[in-house]
Every structure is written in structure tokens, then in C-alpha cells.
Amino acid sequence: MAAPLALGVPLRAEPETHAVEPTAACVSCHGLRGEGRSALDAPRIGGLDAAYVERQLMGWRLGHRDGGVDGVGDAMAALARGLRDDEAVKALAVAVSKQQPPALPPTPAVKGGAEAYTPCAACHGAAAEGVAALHGPALRDQDPAYLRLQLQAFRDGQRGTHPEDTYGQQMAALAAGLDDATIDLLVAHIGALRPPLPEPEPVAITASREEGLAAFADIHAVSTHPRCMNCHPAGDAPLQTDASTPHIMGITRFSPQQGQHCSTCHAVAPVGDGQAPLPPADSLWNMPPAEMGFQGRTAAELCAQLTDPTVNGYRTPTDLAAHVEEDHLLITSWRSGRTPPPLSHPELVERFRTWAAAGAPCPE
Numbered sequence: 001m002a003a004p005l006a007l008g009v010p011l012r013a014e015p016e017t018h019a020v021e022p023t024a025a026c027v028s029c030h031g032l033r034g035e036g037r038s039a040l041d042a043p044r045i046g047g048l049d050a051a052y053v054e055r056q057l058m059g060w061r062l063g064h065r066d067g068g069v070d071g072v073g074d075a076m077a078a079l080a081r082g083l084r085d086d087e088a089v090k091a092l093a094v095a096v097s098k099q100q101p102p103a104l105p106p107t108p109a110v111k112g113g114a115e116a117y118t119p120c121a122a123c124h125g126a127a128a129e130g131v132a133a134l135h136g137p138a139l140r141d142q143d144p145a146y147l148r149l150q151l152q153a154f155r156d157g158q159r160g161t162h163p164e165d166t167y168g169q170q171m172a173a174l175a176a177g178l179d180d181a182t183i184d185l186l187v188a189h190i191g192a193l194r195p196p197l198p199e200p201e202p203v204a205i206t207a208s209r210e211e212g213l214a215a216f217a218d219i220h221a222v223s224t225h226p227r228c229m230n231c232h233p234a235g236d237a238p239l240q241t242d243a244s245t246p247h248i249m250g251i252t253r254f255s256p257q258q259g260q261h262c263s264t265c266h267a268v269a270p271v272g273d274g275q276a277p278l279p280p281a282d283s284l285w286n287m288p289p290a291e292m293g294f295q296g297r298t299a300a301e302l303c304a305q306l307t308d309p310t311v312n313g314y315r316t317p318t319d320l321a322a323h324v325e326e327d328h329l330l331i332t333s334w335r336s337g338r339t340p341p342p343l344s345h346p347e348l349v350e351r352f353r354t355w356a357a358a359g360a361p362c363p364e
């Protein structure tokens with residue numbers, strides 16, 4: 001196979017994706033919904049205020065914001081520097097602000113948290129929902145590990161030091177006196193400020209347990225087929241071909257940290273010399289978190305995993321059926337020109353609906 005052309009070349013956002021959706025290179029770390037990937041230290045960005053997102057991207061371009069604590073954001077900073085121009089940054093920021101990651105449930109309340117958070121409320125909101133007028137971003141749905149790193153970065157002079165970084169400087173002044181214990185307390189309290197999740201719509205049970213279990217047996221067969229499992233492996237490397245061998249060139253879920261974005265090769269147009277084997281041509285191609293792996297799961301294990309909101313992206317069984325019906329990545333399983341899964345796409349959607357309508361029963 002010829003070496004894909006884009007390798008080693010500083011990555012530029014693809015122009016055609018600017019206006020409508022976050023550029024392909026963002027999804028391999030932040031996910032299609034901007035939900036973030038904690039294994040890559042990539043925070044949740046979907047739904048953040050557009051002006052805040054724009055300021056961060058410009059901060060990396062202008063050198064106000066660096067790679068963060070231990071350089072976890074070096075690849076992020078490099079990407080932002082590679083964006084075409086200010087207009088591209090603006091459009092990207094708007095697209096990110098429109099993404100809708102799942103709502104998260106509140107974490108348990110912590111003693112002393114409310115007192116510690118009092119000085120923060122003016123700029124970040126009483127419920128940490130963000131105060132756009134004062135440029136304070138929303139904090140409550142953010143990954144706690146990320147919040148901790150940012151507070152330490154502001155305190156330790158790694159963020160908010162540049163003379164032109166007016167808003168970052170405000171925050172740095174606030175973080176100056178915080179010790180690690182107070183930071184932990186603040187971070188724990190911020191998660192507790194999330195509003196409770198709405199009660200899921202009651203599901204009308206219209207299918208029997210037997211019908212639900214039969215549908216789940218088919219769901220298991222499809223999920224563990226190479227077309228699904230290759231993106232949902234048990235380990236860190238995506239798998240390839242019908243033999244589900246580890247991905248060539250040592251690609252893993254961590255490769256984007258070295259600038260090896262999935263979209264570098266899985267581009268819209270064929271890369272390299274256009275000869276087979278071509279990677280599936282889809283620039284939004286990315287990997288789910290490790291806990292969503294399907295490889296080697298028994299039917300009972302897969303069912304437990306798909307019905308656990310903390311693992312399945314906070315989806316009800318009905319939401320899962322909708323994901324299976326609409327998800328762009330999943331649908332590529334029938335369009336890659338390779339052996340398709342054992343059911344058609346409409347049949348799989350029907351199995352998920354039947355399983356949900358039976359109350360999502362799990363095999364023993």
C-alpha cells in the first residue's frame with residue numbers, strides 16, 4: 001500500500017466541513033457529539049458558548065494557551081494552529097456550540113462545597129451553568145479530571161498568564177490561592193450542581209419477554225460481527241477486515257495524540273495512490289470509549305453494558321434504538337463494500353425497537 005499522502009503534513013481542517021459540522025480531526029478526540037474522551041484527556045466541548053470556544057481556539061493560535069499540564073493538549077494546540085483562518089475558527093466555534101452531548105446526572109453533594117464555590121458563582125453562575133456576559137464558561141457538565149487540571153494550570157502559571165489573555169488573567173487571579181484540597185472540593189461541588197435528569201418517558205410494553213430476548217440474540221450477533229466489532233474492540237486498537245486483526249501501522253485510540261487522526265487516512269476522498277485496500281472513506285470515523293467494546297462479550301455481558309447508562313452514553317433502550325437508526329458511523333457498516341452484518345440496517349433497528357418494547361430484558 002502506498003503511504004497515505006496526508007501523513008506527516010500539518011493537518012488543515014477540511015473546508016467542506018466548516019460550515020455545518022466540527023471538522024473531522026476534532027471527532028477522534030472529542031467525539032461526534034462533542035462529549036469528550038476522558039482516556040485522551042479531551043474535555044467535553046459540545047454546547048459550550050461559541051465566544052468561549054472561539055477564544056480558546058484563538059488562544060492556541062496566538063500562543064496564549066499552551067498544551068496544558070504535562071502537554072496533554074499539545075496535539076490540540078497544533079491542530080488549532082493549523083486552522084485555515086479566523087473565519088474558519090469562528091465557524092468551527094459555532095458548530096461546536098451547537099453540538100448536543102448527553103445530559104449527565106448530578107454527582108453526590110459534598111460538605112463545604114457550596115461555601116468554597118460562593119466566589120465562583122458571579123462569573124460561572126449559581127448552578128455553574130456559565131455567564132456569557134462575564135465570559136465565564138459553563139462548568140457543571142465538564143469532566144472533573146479536566147476541571148482539576150485547568151484550575152491547577154491557572155494556579156501554577158500555565159494558563160491565563162499572557163498579557164493579551166484578559167479573561168484568562170481574571171481566572172488566574174482567582175485560582176492563585178487555591179490548594180489541591182480546595183480544588184478537589186470545588187470540582188466535586190461543581191458536578192453536584194447538575195440538575196437531575198428528566199424521568200425517562202414510560203415505555204409501553206408491547207412485546208413479550210420471549211420476543212425481546214429473541215431480538216437481543218440478533219442484536220448480539222450483529223454487534224459482535226466484524227463490521228461493528230472492528231470499531232468496538234476489547235482493547236485499544238481498532239480491528240480490520242473480516243478476520244478482525246489489529247489495525248495496521250500500530251494505530252490505537254491514542255494515535256490522535258501523536259497527530260495520527262483517524263481522518264488522516266479515513267478521508268472523504270481516497271488517499272494515497274487510490275489503490276485497494278482503501279480505508280473506509282469516512283472522515284468522521286472515530287472510536288468509541290473502551291467501555292463500549294463489543295469484542296468477546298457474551299449476550300448477557302453485552303446486555304448489561306447496553307442497559308448501563310454510565311457506559312452507554314446515558315441512553316435509554318429507546319434512545320439506543322434511535323442511535324442505531326440514525327448514527328452515521330454505524331450506518332457505514334452496510335456501505336463499506338465489505339461483508340455486511342448478518343441483518344439489514346432496517347432489520348437491526350426493528351430488533352432494537354422490539355427489545356425496548358419488551359422492557360429491554362437481558363439473557364441469563
Ligand code: HEC
Nearest residue numbers: 025026029041042043053056067068072073075076256257
Ligand atoms: C489529539 C486529541 C484532540 C483533538 C484531535 C482535538 N482536541 Fe480539542 N482538546 C484536546 C485536549 C487534550 C484538550 C484539553 C487541553 C488542556 O487540558 O489544556 C482540548 C481542549 C479543547 C477545547 C477547550 C475546552 C475548554 O473547556 O476550554 C476546545 C474548545 C477544543 N479542544 C476544541 C477542539 C476542536 C474544535 C478540535 C478540531 C479542530 C479539537 N479540539 C481537536 C484534545 C484534542
Ligand code: HEC
Nearest residue numbers: 055119120123135136137147150151167168170171174186
Ligand atoms: C471574575 C470572574 C470569574 C470568577 C469569580 C471565577 N472565574 Fe473561572 N473563569 C472565568 C473566565 C472569564 C474564564 C475563561 C477564561 C478564558 O476565556 O480562557 C474562566 C475559566 C474557568 C475554568 C476553565 C474552564 C474550561 O472549560 O477550561 C475553570 C475550571 C474555572 N474558571 C473555575 C472557577 C472556579 C472554581 C472559580 C471559583 C473559585 C472561578 N472559576 C471563579 C472567570 C471567573
Ligand code: HEC
Nearest residue numbers: 227230231238239240241252261262265277278279286287
Ligand atoms: C495511517 C492511515 C490510517 C489511520 C491513521 C487510521 N486508519 Fe483505519 N484503516 C486504514 C486502512 C488502510 C484500512 C483498511 C485496511 C483493510 O482492511 O484492508 C483501515 C481500516 C480500518 C477499520 C476496519 C474497517 C472494517 O470494517 O474492516 C477500522 C475499524 C479502522 N480502520 C478504524 C480506525 C480508527 C478508529 C482510526 C483512528 C483512531 C484509524 N482507523 C486510523 C488506515 C488508517
Ligand code: HEC
Nearest residue numbers: 223227228231285286287288292306311312313329330333
Ligand atoms: C466507525 C466506527 C464505528 C462503527 C463501524 C460502529 N460504531 Fe457503534 N459507536 C461508535 C462510536 C464512536 C460510538 C460512541 C458515540 C456515542 O456514544 O455517541 C458508538 C456507540 C454505539 C452504541 C451506543 C453506546 C453503547 O452502549 O455501546 C451502540 C449501541 C453502537 N455503537 C452499536 C453499533 C453497531 C450495532 C454497529 C454495527 C452495525 C456499530 N455500532 C458500528 C463507532 C462505531
